[in-house]
Amino acid sequence: MRHMKHDYWNGRPISPISLGKNMTITDLVDNVFDGMGYNAKRLAEACHLFKNMIDENSTVCLTLAGAMTPVGMGGGIINMVENGFIDWIVTTGANTYHDMHFAYGLPVHQGDHTADDNDLAENDVVRIYDVYIDMERTLIAQDKIVQTLTRKAHEKNKFPEKFSTAHYYKVIGDGVIETAKNPEKSFIASAAKYDVPVFVPAFADSSIGMDISYLPIIEAAKRGAKELLSADFVDPSPTMDALESTAIVHHSMINDIKRGVLEVGGGVPKNFLQQTGPMISQILGMECPGENYVIQVTVDRPDTGGLSGATINEGKSWGKIPKAGEGNVTPYIDATVGVPIIFAYALENCKPRKHKKYGRKLPDITRELVEKAMLNV
Numbered sequence: 001m002r003h004m005k006h007d008y009w010n011g012r013p014i015s016p017i018s019l020g021k022n023m024t025i026t027d028l029v030d031n032v033f034d035g036m037g038y039n040a041k042r043l044a045e046a047c048h049l050f051k052n053m054i055d056e057n058s059t060v061c062l063t064l065a066g067a068m069t070p071v072g073m074g075g076g077i078i079n080m081v082e083n084g085f086i087d088w089i090v091t092t093g094a095n096t097y098h099d100m101h102f103a104y105g106l107p108v109h110q111g112d113h114t115a116d117d118n119d120l121a122e123n124d125v126v127r128i129y130d131v132y133i134d135m136e137r138t139l140i141a142q143d144k145i146v147q148t149l150t151r152k153a154h155e156k157n158k159f160p161e162k163f164s165t166a167h168y169y170k171v172i173g174d175g176v177i178e179t180a181k182n183p184e185k186s187f188i189a190s191a192a193k194y195d196v197p198v199f200v201p202a203f204a205d206s207s208i209g210m211d212i213s214y215l216p217i218i219e220a221a222k223r224g225a226k227e228l229l230s231a232d233f234v235d236p237s238p239t240m241d242a243l244e245s246t247a248i249v250h251h252s253m254i255n256d257i258k259r260g261v262l263e264v265g266g267g268v269p270k271n272f273l274q275q276t277g278p279m280i281s282q283i284l285g286m287e288c289p290g291e292n293y294v295i296q297v298t299v300d301r302p303d304t305g306g307l308s309g310a311t312i313n314e315g316k317s318w319g320k321i322p323k324a325g326e327g328n329v330t331p332y333i334d335a336t337v338g339v340p341i342i343f344a345y346a347l348e349n350c351k352p353r354k355h356k357k358y359g360r361k362l363p364d365i366t367r368e369l370v371e372k373a374m375l376n377v
Contacts (some may be wrong), residue, residue, distance in 0.1 A: 065265030093206020195359030266308025
């Protein structure tokens with residue numbers, strides 16, 4: 001006689017999939033993927049969890065690693081920002097840099113991943129797998145735009161003595177709105193318009209970081225100085241990044257707003273977001289359970305020890321999530337396939353939300369965090 005400790009048969013019966021001519025994204029997710037296994041099932045779960053984050057009015061963060069904007073992912077992010085589905089963003093400098101190409105109409109084309117890279121280099125073609133970017137007409141042109149936007153904003157005293165990368169990108173996003181031919185094609189501009197903070201914690205690791213590091217050299221050369229003029233540096237503060245990002249999580253927590261994240265890939269953006277919980281509990285001495293909901297769309301493996309592949313459940317031991325095995329899902333799938341489906345599912349099934357406008361709230365909620373943390377010193 002066998003003793004059944006679990007009900008192994010309460011799962012949905014699997015049947016051969018049925019595809020229709022006029023299927024919507026919702027049909028595909030709910031009637032096909034959700035009835036399958038493997039990463040089709042995980043992707044359906046991710047769509048449902050993202051919808052749940054939105055419906056519960058959670059504070060939703062998007063973390064974006066990899067080279068996503070050069071292949072057009074920025075358009076989906078714009079849709080999410082416009083509808084109030086994303087409240088703050090953590091990304092790489094590369095994604096913000098390449099995002100602006102489209103606003104200014106700079107060449108970005110499909111290419112051939114098997115092309116001769118020696119030949120491409122001789123013709124000033126820069127390759128990101130199967131994407132071609134023009135060295136002169138795109139990269140160097142973009143560098144001049146970034147430098148000009150930054151310099152003019154600096155001359156107008158738009159950068160205080162201490163500021164975060166979120167403040168920098170608000171200023172630059174406003175500049176894109178004012179000067180670009182098609183600002184509606186830039187998620188940086190959209191984020192600035194709707195007060196969605198954009199943090200780039202590895203700021204120096206990008207063309208934008210290189211661009212603004214060149215500005216004091218230009219100024220020193222103009223003045224005939226032999227050393228860089230420190231007063232003329234535009235220098236986002238890592239300390240302000242850590243405090244402001246943590247303040248968003250803390251403000252949501254003390255106001256009983258649940259917190260969710262959609263992680264596209266891993267890298268620095270993933271860790272930067274996930275460190276906010278330990279920052280509150282481990283460093284500032286206040287209780288914080290971490291993120292209530294986490295979706296990670298990745299192809300990274302967990303067994304190599306890298307953060308990019310680390311499972312969400314592993315974060316329980318660090319205080320990054322409330323409970324392992326609940327409120328999180330990881331579809332192991334190419335982000336260029338999985339994320340547009342998650343976005344499209346949300347657009348079909350969720351009503352637009354009122355924008356939380358954390359960008360304009362950052363000074364106040366950061367002060368709120370610091371004042372409470374000072375009580376534990």
